[in-house]
Amino acid sequence: MGKWRRPLEDLGVSSPVAGEALSGRFDEGFWSGRRVLITGHTGFKGSWLSLWLGELGAVVTGLSDGVPTTPSLYEVARVGEGIHDLRVDVRDFESLSSALAAARPEIVVHMAAQSLVRRSFEEPRETYETNVMGTVNVLEAVRRASGVRVMINVTSDKCYDNREWEWGYRECEPMGGHDPYSSSKGCSELVTDAFRRSFFSDPEDTRLASVRAGNVIGGGDWAVDRLLPDIMRAALAGEPVLVRNPDAVRPWQHVLNPLSGYLVLAQALWHSQKFAGGWNFGPSDDDAWPVRAIVERLAELWSDKLDWVQDAGAHPHEASYLKLDSSRARERLGWRPQWNLTKGLDSTIGWYRSLSMGEDMRAVTVDQIRAFQHSLTST
Numbered sequence: 001m002g003k004w005r006r007p008l009e010d011l012g013v014s015s016p017v018a019g020e021a022l023s024g025r026f027d028e029g030f031w032s033g034r035r036v037l038i039t040g041h042t043g044f045k046g047s048w049l050s051l052w053l054g055e056l057g058a059v060v061t062g063l064s065d066g067v068p069t070t071p072s073l074y075e076v077a078r079v080g081e082g083i084h085d086l087r088v089d090v091r092d093f094e095s096l097s098s099a100l101a102a103a104r105p106e107i108v109v110h111m112a113a114q115s116l117v118r119r120s121f122e123e124p125r126e127t128y129e130t131n132v133m134g135t136v137n138v139l140e141a142v143r144r145a146s147g148v149r150v151m152i153n154v155t156s157d158k159c160y161d162n163r164e165w166e167w168g169y170r171e172c173e174p175m176g177g178h179d180p181y182s183s184s185k186g187c188s189e190l191v192t193d194a195f196r197r198s199f200f201s202d203p204e205d206t207r208l209a210s211v212r213a214g215n216v217i218g219g220g221d222w223a224v225d226r227l228l229p230d231i232m233r234a235a236l237a238g239e240p241v242l243v244r245n246p247d248a249v250r251p252w253q254h255v256l257n258p259l260s261g262y263l264v265l266a267q268a269l270w271h272s273q274k275f276a277g278g279w280n281f282g283p284s285d286d287d288a289w290p291v292r293a294i295v296e297r298l299a300e301l302w303s304d305k306l307d308w309v310q311d312a313g314a315h316p317h318e319a320s321y322l323k324l325d326s327s328r329a330r331e332r333l334g335w336r337p338q339w340n341l342t343k344g345l346d347s348t349i350g351w352y353r354s355l356s357m358g359e360d361m362r363a364v365t366v367d368q369i370r371a372f373q374h375s376l377t378s379t
Helices: 044-055 093-103 117-122 124-144 180-199 227-237 256-271 291-301 327-333 341-356 361-377
Strands: 035-039 059-064 084-087 107-110 150-154 207-212 241-243 249-251 277-280 288-290 308-310
Touching: 035 044, 035 093, 044 059, 044 256, 044 361, 059 093, 084 093, 093 124, 107 124, 107 256, 117 124, 117 180, 124 150, 124 180, 150 180, 150 256, 180 207, 180 277, 207 256, 227 241, 227 291, 227 341, 241 291, 249 291, 256 327, 256 361, 277 327, 288 291, 291 341, 341 361
Parallel strands: 035 059, 035 107, 059 084, 107 150, 150 207, 207 277, 241 308
Antiparallel strands: 249 288
């Protein structure tokens, strides 16, 4: 067994034959002491993942050019405690490459991005520089480094050429995008595929995958022009919520659902190159709700009055419907979204309610991670 190999039993699953599904579980033994580098660790998803990996005992290094919002989950939950926190811009190849080489990661999760559709209309050049050339820089830094066994590039469900189909997009569908953000994520996927075919195709090379999810919710998101953060900002301020498109349908899921998929995929990639490629991690069809229903449900859950009105202003194009077909992850990885939308909304409201009451938000966030992880290991 080679230097980087662990028997699949260490992943908590039996050794599969070709086409056999994995268990969809992970264990602390795999992640304990594992050196993991996360780009964009100060963002919403990056902060949740950093805390989770810390709980699992991983040695986490985070690279980011700063904290993207004020306030932020990163600061409120004190995510920087216990990790190696480095200020590096993924657009700066030399600094990025030096930092990655010094960290000597075994697993790299690339999450750094300009992640907002509306901002991509205002800053298209920044969006492409970050989302496309940033991906190129991380991949090239991994290629030049030694010891990276697994890399996962986190893109978006918006990477697909959206034709407003009523069925979900599969991993084999063409990349595309009507706006700079969506287009940049499609480009990031194409770059990842080219590097995988050109440089990481040998079974002993870095195992490279990309993951797609969208419309994630959870405590600590303060991004602008995003539904849940807009609602919670208004709720905390006691102001009405401005809703752009109340009839748009979105497949929503709690952030820990796709993150669990990324972790299970990383474990599978550690064992075998055959899990390299693109993967969808979307919610069940039952969790595709209209925006109006989300707002009304949160208004019911929030302890104080929460009103909303439709925003009649001019807005850039937004897709009316987009969902992912996650059959591949279900069949080959054994992954399932663990929390349904009702549970996800309850947990999100509970997080912001705890914030409004002045509780220790690192403890609150870690408690939610532990509850989610317990639900994974008990099923």
